[in-house]
Amino acid sequence: MALMVLKTMEAMGPLHGYGIARRIEQISGDRLSLNYGSIYPALLRLEQERAIVSEWGMSENNRKAKYYRLTAAGRKQLKQETADWEEASAIVARFLAAKESL
Amino acid sequence: MKTLWRVWARVTGLFRKNWRDREMAQEFESHLQMHIDDNIRAGMSPEQARREALVKFGGMEAAKESVRRTSRLLWIETAARDVRYALRGLRLNPGFATTAVLSLTLGIGASVAIYTVADNLLLRPLPYPDAKQLVMLYEVNQPRAVRHNVISPANYFDWKAQSSAFSSIGGFFDFHIILGDGKRTEEVDAQAVSGEVLPALRVQPIRGRIFTPQEDKDDAHVAVISYRLWQNWFGGDDAVIGRQLQVNSQPCTVIGVLPPDFYFNTRTSDIWLTLGLNPSENLRKTQGRWMWAVARLKPGVSLKQARAEMTGIAQRLEIAYPEFNKGWGVNVEPLRDSFVGEAKTSLMVLLGAVTLLLCVACANVANLLLARYSTRRREMAVRGALGAARGRLIRQLLTESVILGLAGGISGVVLAYFAVAGLVELAPRDLTRSVQITFDLRIVLFAFLLSVVTSIIFGLAPSIMASHGDLNRGLHEESRTSTGSGSRMRRWLVVLEIACSVALMAGAGLLFRSLVGLQNVDPGMDARNVLSFRVTLPTQHYKEPQKKIDFFAQAADKLSQLPGVRSSSATSYVPLNGIGAATGVKISGQPPAKPGEEFVATIRTVLPGYFRTMGIPLKRGRDFNAADDVESTPHRFIVSEAFVRQFLRDEEPIGKQISAEMDKENPFGEIVGVVGDVRDKTLDNEPTPTVYYIHSHLSYGEMVFVLRAENDAMSLADPARKVINGMDPELPVSQVRTMETVIRQTFASQQFSAVLLGGFSLASLLLAAVGIYGLLAYSVTQRTREIGVRIALGAEPRTITRMVVASGARMVIIGAAAGLAAALALSGLMKSLLFGIGPRDPLTFIAAPAVFVVVALVAAYVPARRAARVSPMEALRAE
Numbered sequence: 001m002a003l004m005v006l007k008t009m010e011a012m013g014p015l016h017g018y019g020i021a022r023r024i025e026q027i028s029g030d031r032l033s034l035n036y037g038s039i040y041p042a043l044l045r046l047e048q049e050r051a052i053v054s055e056w057g058m059s060e061n062n063r064k065a066k067y068y069r070l071t072a073a074g075r076k077q078l079k080q081e082t083a084d085w086e087e088a089s090a091i092v093a094r095f096l097a098a099k100e101s102l
Numbered sequence: 103m104k105t106l107w108r109v110w111a112r113v114t115g116l117f118r119k120n121w122r123d124r125e126m127a128q129e130f131e132s133h134l135q136m137h138i139d140d141n142i143r144a145g146m147s148p149e150q151a152r153r154e155a156l157v158k159f160g161g162m163e164a165a166k167e168s169v170r171r172t173s174r175l176l177w178i179e180t181a182a183r184d185v186r187y188a189l190r191g192l193r194l195n196p197g198f199a200t201t202a203v204l205s206l207t208l209g210i211g212a213s214v215a216i217y218t219v220a221d222n223l224l225l226r227p228l229p230y231p232d233a234k235q236l237v238m239l240y241e242v243n244q245p246r247a248v249r250h251n252v253i254s255p256a257n258y259f260d261w262k263a264q265s266s267a268f269s270s271i272g273g274f275f276d277f278h279i280i281l282g283d284g285k286r287t288e289e290v291d292a293q294a295v296s297g298e299v300l301p302a303l304r305v306q307p308i309r310g311r312i313f314t315p316q317e318d319k320d321d322a323h324v325a326v327i328s329y330r331l332w333q334n335w336f337g338g339d340d341a342v343i344g345r346q347l348q349v350n351s352q353p354c355t356v357i358g359v360l361p362p363d364f365y366f367n368t369r370t371s372d373i374w375l376t377l378g379l380n381p382s383e384n385l386r387k388t389q390g391r392w393m394w395a396v397a398r399l400k401p402g403v404s405l406k407q408a409r410a411e412m413t414g415i416a417q418r419l420e421i422a423y424p425e426f427n428k429g430w431g432v433n434v435e436p437l438r439d440s441f442v443g444e445a446k447t448s449l450m451v452l453l454g455a456v457t458l459l460l461c462v463a464c465a466n467v468a469n470l471l472l473a474r475y476s477t478r479r480r481e482m483a484v485r486g487a488l489g490a491a492r493g494r495l496i497r498q499l500l501t502e503s504v505i506l507g508l509a510g511g512i513s514g515v516v517l518a519y520f521a522v523a524g525l526v527e528l529a530p531r532d533l534t535r536s537v538q539i540t541f542d543l544r545i546v547l548f549a550f551l552l553s554v555v556t557s558i559i560f561g562l563a564p565s566i567m568a569s570h571g572d573l574n575r576g577l578h579e580e581s582r583t584s585t586g587s588g589s590r591m592r593r594w595l596v597v598l599e600i601a602c603s604v605a606l607m608a609g610a611g612l613l614f615r616s617l618v619g620l621q622n623v624d625p626g627m628d629a630r631n632v633l634s635f636r637v638t639l640p641t642q643h644y645k646e647p648q649k650k651i652d653f654f655a656q657a658a659d660k661l662s663q664l665p666g667v668r669s670s671s672a673t674s675y676v677p678l679n680g681i682g683a684a685t686g687v688k689i690s691g692q693p694p695a696k697p698g699e700e701f702v703a704t705i706r707t708v709l710p711g712y713f714r715t716m717g718i719p720l721k722r723g724r725d726f727n728a729a730d731d732v733e734s735t736p737h738r739f740i741v742s743e744a745f746v747r748q749f750l751r752d753e754e755p756i757g758k759q760i761s762a763e764m765d766k767e768n769p770f771g772e773i774v775g776v777v778g779d780v781r782d783k784t785l786d787n788e789p790t791p792t793v794y795y796i797h798s799h800l801s802y803g804e805m806v807f808v809l810r811a812e813n814d815a816m817s818l819a820d821p822a823r824k825v826i827n828g829m830d831p832e833l834p835v836s837q838v839r840t841m842e843t844v845i846r847q848t849f850a851s852q853q854f855s856a857v858l859l860g861g862f863s864l865a866s867l868l869l870a871a872v873g874i875y876g877l878l879a880y881s882v883t884q885r886t887r888e889i890g891v892r893i894a895l896g897a898e899p900r901t902i903t904r905m906v907v908a909s910g911a912r913m914v915i916i917g918a919a920a921g922l923a924a925a926l927a928l929s930g931l932m933k934s935l936l937f938g939i940g941p942r943d944p945l946t947f948i949a950a951p952a953v954f955v956v957v958a959l960v961a962a963y964v965p966a967r968r969a970a971r972v973s974p975m976e977a978l979r980a981e
Contacts, residue, residue: 016132016133016136017133018132018136018137019136022140035158035159035160035161036133036137036158036159037130037159037162037168038160038165038168040126040168041165041169041172049107050107061139063132063135063136064128064132065132065136066128066129066132
C-alpha cells in the first residue's frame with residue numbers, strides 16, 4: 001500500500017486522500033477494489049515517517065481538502081522500496097519459472 | 103530513523119488527541135463530499151451518490167479507530183490507565199499502602215544512606231586529576247608488623263634518587279601552628295609539604311601561586327592558604343597575596359590560595375608551609391622516622407611494578423644502613439586505600455547489613471502484596487475470563503508495586519538525606535577525616551534505580567501468582583480454603599525475613615559484645631573527672647628551653663590552685679589519642695642489641711604529678727619531683743611495668759641506667775620509679791613498654807595539660823583557659839576534652855558499626871514480626887470457619903492457640919536456623935571489628951535467635967488468641 005501511495009504521488013504531484021485512492025483504483029484497471037477508508041492509516045504512517053507532508057487546500061471543485069505532498073525523504077524511500085519490490089518479485093518470478101521447468 | 107520519527111510523532115500525538123480527531127473528521131467529510139460530487143457528476147441521484155460513497159469508504163468507525171491507533175503510543179496510555187487504577191486501589195486500602203511504603207522507606211532509606219557513605223569513600227574518584235596514579239609510600243616495620251609507619255627523611259631522599267617508577271615523590275606531615283596577623287592569633291591546622299606534593303596532586307591555586315621546589319629547599323617563609331581561611335579570616339580579599347603573617351611568631355608571606363574543595367590527607371588543613379628538608383645533612387644521624395610520603399606513578403607504570411622496584415630499593419637500603427634500616431621495608435599503597443583505611447571493613451559489613459534489611463523489607467511487602475492479591479483472585483479470574491491477557495494483568499499488578507516502590511524510594515531518599523548528616527556526625531574521625539561525604543544527584547539516581555528494581559523483585563512473583571488464571575478455582579473462591587501456592591510462598595517469605603533478621607541480629611550482637619568488652623578494658627588509668635587540653639608555645643617567643651620549662655611548670659602550678667582541681671600536670675601526648683613517639687632504648691650493663699632486635703619503647707614527657715593526676719598507680723620508687731624538673735640535674739627516668747617485664751627480665755629496676763635515642767646526645771640516666779601499664783593507641787592493643795622523661799630533659803613547645811577535678815571536669819575548661827591566657831594572652835588553648843571522651847574516641851568505629859547494625863537489626867526484627875503477625879492473622883481469618891467447627895466439636899481454646907502458635911513457630915525455627923547458618927558463614931568477615939570474642943561467639947549465637955524467638959512468638963500469640971476466641975456460631979454464619 002505504501003509503495004502504491006508513494007508511486008501515485010510521484011506521478012500526480014500533491015493530491016488529497018480521495019484522489020489517491022481513486023487513482024490507485026484506476027491504475028489497477030479497477031482490478032484492485034479497496035476500501036477508500038483504509039488509505040488514511042497508511043497516509044498517517046507515511047506522514048509520521050516524514051515521507052510525505054500534508055496541508056489543507058482547495059480542490060478543483062472548490063472543496064476544502066487535505067493535500068499530501070512527497071518530500072525528498074519520501075522520494076528516496078520510494079526508490080528504495082521500488083528496488084526492493086522489484087528484486088522480490090524477480091526472485092519470485094524466477095522461482096516460479098524454475099518450478100515450471102521441472 | 104524512520105522508526106524514531108514515528109515514535110516522536112506518536113508521543114506528540116498523545117497531547118493533541120482532540121485536535122487530531124477533529125482534523126480526521128474534517129478530512130473524512132471532505133473525502134465523502136468529493137466522492138459524492140463525482141458520483142453526482144457520473145449521473146447518480148444524490149441519495150444514491152451518498153450511499154455509494156459510504157460503501158466505497160468502508161467502515162467509517164473502523165477507519166477512525168485504525169487512524170487513532172496509528173497516531174498514538176498505545177502503551178503509554180495503557181500505563182497511565184494502570185497508574186490511575188493502581189492509585190485508586192491503594193487509596194482504597196490505606197493501611198496496606200502505608201505499611202508497604204513504610205517498610206520500603208526503611209529499607210531503601212537505610213540502603214541509600216549507607217551507600218552514600220560507601221560511594222563517597224570507596225567508589226568516587228578522589229578529587230585529584232588522574233587520582234588512580236597517586237600512592238602513599240610507608241615504611242614497614244617487619245618485626246612489629248606495622249605496615250603504615252611514618253618514614254625517615256633520609257630514606258625518603260634515597261627513594262627519590264633510586265626509583266624510576268614515579269614522576270614525583272613528595273614528603274609531608276600534618277601539624278598545627280599559631281597563626282597571627284598582628285591583631286588576631288589562632289591555632290590553625292597546617293600541613294608541611296615538600297615542593298613536589300602540590301604539583302603531584304595537580305592542584306591549581308585560584309589566587310597567586312604554589313611553592314617552587316627551590317623555595318621548599320630554602321625553607322623560604324612562604325605559605326599557601328585554604329579557601330576557607332581566605333574567606334573566614336581575610337574576607338576573600340585579593341590583597342591577601344603578598345601579605346605578611348606570623349606563623350609561630352615567624353614572618354611568613356602568603357603566596358597563594360587553593361580552591362575551595364581542595365584537601366589532602368586531612369580535611370582540616372588551612373595552611374600549607376614548606377617542609378624545608380636539607381638532603382645534604384646526615385638525616386639518619388639527626389632524625390628518626392616522622393613524616394609521610396605521597397607519590398605519583400609515571401604513566402603506564404603499574405602498582406605492581408612500583409612495589410617491586412621499591413622492595414628492591416628497601417632491601418638495598420637495609421644492607422647499606424643496617425643499624426638504621428634492619429627489619430624495615432616499604433609499602434606502596436593506593437591513595438584511596440590509605441584514606442579509607444580501616445573504615446573499609448566497617449563499611450562492607452554495613453553494606454551487607456543494609457542489603458539484608460532491604461531483603462526483609464522486600465519480603466515483607468511481597469508478603470503484603472500476596473495477601474492483598476489473594477483477596478483479589480476472583481477479580482483477576484473474572485478479568486481473565488473476559489479476555490484480559492495474562493501479561494496485561496501482570497503488568498497492571500506490577501504497576502502497583504512500582505508505585506509503592508517509588509513512593510518508598512522518595513521517602514527513603516528524604517530519610518537517607520537526614521540519615522547521612524547524622525551518620526557523618528556519628529562517624530568515627532578516621533571515616534570522614536580524609537574524604538568528604540556529599541549527597542547528590544548520583545545518589546538520587548541510585549535510589550531511583552534501587553526502588554524500581556526492588557519493586558520488580560517484590561512485585562513480580564506475587565503478580566505472576568495472582569494472575570495465574572485458574573478460572574474455575576478463582577470464581578469458586580468463596581470456599582475460602584487457603585489456596586496452595588500463594589500461602590506456601592508467603593510462609594517462605596516470612597522464613598526469609600526471619601533468617602535475614604536473625605543473621606543481622608547475630609552481627610549486631612557480636613559488635614555490641616565487642617563494644618562492651620572494649621568499654622570494660624582497664625586502660626591502666628582512672629579517666630573519670632580528668633580534663634585535658636593542649637597549649638602550644640610559639641617557638642619564637644619561647645626559644646630558650648628554660649623559658650618553656652618555666653612556663654609549663656608555672657602553669658601546672660597555677661592550674662592546681664584553681665578551686666575544684668585536685669591536681670594538675672602535663673604530658674607530651676595523652677594516652678589513647680592516636681599519636682605518640684617511640685624510639686630505641688639502651689640498658690647499661692647489657693650488650694648492645696643486634697640490628698633489628700633493639701628495644702623500642704614509647705616515650706612520654708611529663709611534669710611532676712602526672713601519674714597522680716591520671717590515676718596511674720606508682721608501683722615502685724618515686725614520682726618525679728620539682729627538683730628533677732631542672733635542666734642541670736642528671737637524667738632520671740620512670741618506666742612502665744611492661745618495660746621491666748620485657749627489657750629488664752624482671753630484675754630490680756630502681757637504679758638501673760638507661761638511655762633513649764631522642765636527641766643528638768642521650769646520656770644514661772637512672773630509673774627512679776616504676777608505674778602501671780597504660781594502654782596506648784587503642785584499647786585492644788597490649789600496653790607497650792614506656793619510658794617517661796621529665797619535661798626539663800625533653801622539653802616540648804607543646805604540651806597537653808591534665809587536670810583532675812573534684813567532680814565535673816568539663817566545668818574547669820573556662821577557668822583553665824583564663825589561667826593560661828592570664829599568663830600569655832596570645833596562647834591558644836585547644837582540644838579541650840575530658841579523658842573519657844578521648845578514650846571513647848578510640849572505639850568510635852566499633853561504636854559506629856554497633857549502633858548502626860543494632861538499629862538495622864531492630865528495624866528488621868520489627869518488620870519480620872509484622873510479617874509473622876500479618877501472615878498468621880490472615881490465615882486465622884481464612885480459617886475462621888474451620889476453627890469454628892473445631893471449637894463446636896469441643897476443641898479447647900488452648901488447643902486452638904497452640905495450633906496457631908505452632909504453625910508460626912515452625913517458620914521461626916526454620917528461619918532462625920537458616921539465619922544462624924548464614925551468620926556463622928559470614929561472621930568471619932567481621933573478625934577485624936571484634937574484640938575479646940571470636941566471630942563464632944557462642945553467647946551471641948544463642949542469644950540472637952533466642953531474642954528473636956521470643957518476639958516472634960509474641961507476634962504469633964496475638965492472632966492465636968483471636969483464633970481461640972472465635973465463637974463457633976458466628977464463624978459458621980460468617981459466609
